[in-house]
Amino acid sequence: MKVLYIIPNFDFYVLAPPLGILYLSSYIKKYTNANVVIVEALRDNLSDEQILNIIEKENPNIIGIHCLTAFYKQAVTLCRKIKSMQKKYIVHLGGVHPTFMPYTTLKDSEADFVVVGEGEIPIKKIIDNNLSTKGIQGVYTLNDLKDDETQADGTPVKKAETVTISGLGNASADFISAFTSCCYCKR
Numbered sequence: 001m002k003v004l005y006i007i008p009n010f011d012f013y014v015l016a017p018p019l020g021i022l023y024l025s026s027y028i029k030k031y032t033n034a035n036v037v038i039v040e041a042l043r044d045n046l047s048d049e050q051i052l053n054i055i056e057k058e059n060p061n062i063i064g065i066h067c068l069t070a071f072y073k074q075a076v077t078l079c080r081k082i083k084s085m086q087k088k089y090i091v092h093l094g095g096v097h098p099t100f101m102p103y104t105t106l107k108d109s110e111a112d113f114v115v116v117g118e119g120e121i122p123i124k125k126i127i128d129n130n131l132s133t134k135g136i137q138g139v140y141t142l143n144d145l146k147d148d149e150t151q152a153d154g155t156p157v158k159k160a161e162t163v164t165i166s167g168l169g170n171a172s173a174d175f176i177s178a179f180t181s182c183c184y185c186k187r
């Protein structure tokens with residue numbers, strides 16, 4: 001099983017390690033037998049066509065696209081391009097924007113599903129279930145939703161289950177931000 005994550009390219013000047021995707025990658029490697037490939041299109045200034053070539057070469061079982069509002073247009077355009085490739089890949093989006101606008105994101109992107117909230121537990125369950133997303137908390141297809149806040153049965157959209165970070169006990173954290181020396185510099 002191979003999971004391929006993409007950080008889309010957009011017109012931006014700040015480069016930072018993609019912490020969310022790195023969390024997902026570490027979790028998958030620790031708790032499943034799947035391989036992970038990360039395509040850093042922002043760092044490597046890749047065009048969509050170059051990304052599609054990498055996808056063809058890597059031939060992943062499932063593709064995840066990181067999505068903030070700042071590069072929403074690029075993320076949904078890329079997703080639609082992947083969905084129109086000859087091979088039918090399973091594609092999903094996650095991150096801040098799909099978390100608060102899951103229905104709109106699904107409609108705009110034509111993704112198979114979105115993940116609302118933290119992605120670690122949902123992706124592990126999806127891999128364990130042989131890529132079935134049925135009944136996994138925080139995972140939504142268009143059939144599951146009425147709008148951005150309401151599920152098809154009228155109840156509110158629920159976030160994914162939360163990973164408890166070792167050392168923090170049951171305390172909640174809004175974010176964890178970590179910096180090392182610049183890993184993108186060759187010096």
Ligand code: B12
Nearest residue numbers: 016017019020064065066068069070094095115118119175
């Ligand atoms: C630290 C931080 C930064 C750092 C980044 C450091 C780094 N190494 O990544 C810096 C200062 C560089 C930065 C820059 C920007 N940031 Co910032 N940042 C944050 C902050 C405080 C924490 C992010 C973080 O690392 N979280 C921890 C990781 C583990 O969580 P995560 O990234 O959310 O990922 C989890 C889930 O979202 C999900 N997930 C994420 N991606 C995917 C993909 C898939 C496929 C799946 C299934 C799940 C999934 O699973 C992950 C693991 O649980 C958040 C606020 C917050 N509380 O989250 C704002 C925040 C994300 N930033 C924000 C913004 C606007 C920006 C900028 C656009 C600002 C600007 N105009 O320049 C840039 C964009 C940079 C970029 N290239 O993307 C907004 C985004 C709002 C939005 N609607 O999208 C936030 C939410 C702050 C806010 N409230 O306004 N940021």
